[in-house]
Amino acid sequence: MADLEIMGVPFSNYVRSIRMLCEEKGVAYKLTPSRPQSPEVKAIHPAGQIPVMRHGDVTLFESKAIATYIDRAFPGLRFIPEDVLGLSRVEQWVSYGNVKVDRWIMREFVVPSVFFDKAKGPDTARIAAALPEVDKCCKALDDAVAPTGHLVGAGPTYADMNVIPMLATLLNFPAGKEIVAKYGALSAYVSRLTSRPSFTGTAPPPRP
Ligand SMILES: N[C@@H](CCC(=O)N[C@@H](CS)C(=O)NCC(=O)O)C(=O)O
Structure with a gap:
C-alpha cells in the first residue's frame, strides 16, 4: 500500500486529531510540516487550510473527510461506526x-x-x-x-x-x-x- 502523508504543522488541533486517529488505528504515516496557505497545501485545499492528505493518487482536504478515508481505507479498529x-x-x-x-x-x-x-x-x-x-x-x-x-x-x-x-x-x-x-x-x-x-x-x- 502507498505511504500515507499528512500535511500540516503539528501545532494545529485538526492536524493532531488526524494524527490521533492514525495512532489509535496503528496506521503508519508521514507528517510533512506544511503551513496553511503554502503552495503545496493550496494545491490540495482550495482555501489553503490544514490538514490535507496524500495517499498514492488520492488527495483529500477537510479533516472529517480525511478521517473517514483513513478509518475506512486502512485495517484496524474502526473509530467511525458502521451502524x-x-x-x-x-x-x-x-x-x-x-x-x-x-x-x-x-x-x-x-x-x-x-x-x-x-x-x-x-x-x-x-x-x-x-x-x-x-x-x-x-x-x-x-x-x-x-x-x-x-x-x-x-x-x-x-x-x-x-x-x-x-x-x-x-x-x-x-x-x-x-x-x-x-x-x-x-x-x-x-x-x-x-x-x-x-x-x-x-x-x-x-x-x-
Ligand atoms: N474545516 C477545516 C478547518 C481546518 C482549519 O481551521 N485549519 C486551520 C489550522 S487549525 C488553518 O489552516 N488555518 C489557516 C487558515 O485558515 O488560513 C478542517 O476540518 O480541516
Whole structure:
C-alpha cells in the first residue's frame, strides 16, 4: 500500500486529531510540516487550510473527510461506526465541534488571548464575551459524555479525537480551566483521553 502523508504543522488541533486517529488505528504515516496557505497545501485545499492528505493518487482536504478515508481505507479498529445511528452521532458531534467548540474555544478565546498586537494588548472585551459561550460548549459536552465517558457509544470515536485537542488547549488558560472544572464528567473525560498514547505521542514540539 502507498505511504500515507499528512500535511500540516503539528501545532494545529485538526492536524493532531488526524494524527490521533492514525495512532489509535496503528496506521503508519508521514507528517510533512506544511503551513496553511503554502503552495503545496493550496494545491490540495482550495482555501489553503490544514490538514490535507496524500495517499498514492488520492488527495483529500477537510479533516472529517480525511478521517473517514483513513478509518475506512486502512485495517484496524474502526473509530467511525458502521451502524447508521453511530455514524450519524459521530457526524453530529464533529459538526458541533467544528461549528461551536472550535469557534468559541479556539477562535474567540484562545487565539485572541495569545495572538494580539503587543502595543494594544489583548482584546479583553472579546475574550470575556466568549466565556459564556465556552461554558455552554463545556456543559453540552459534559451532558454528552456523562452516560458512557465518550461522545458516541462506549468507546473512543473520531468525535472524541476531534474535540480533545481543543479542550486540552482550553486547560492551558486559568479561565478555561475554571470552566472545565465545573463539569465533573467532562473533567474526567479530558483527563482520561489526554492520557492515551495517541494524545501524548502527538504533542507538538515546544514553541520557540
Ligand atoms: N474545516 C477545516 C478547518 C481546518 C482549519 O481551521 N485549519 C486551520 C489550522 S487549525 C488553518 O489552516 N488555518 C489557516 C487558515 O485558515 O488560513 C478542517 O476540518 O480541516
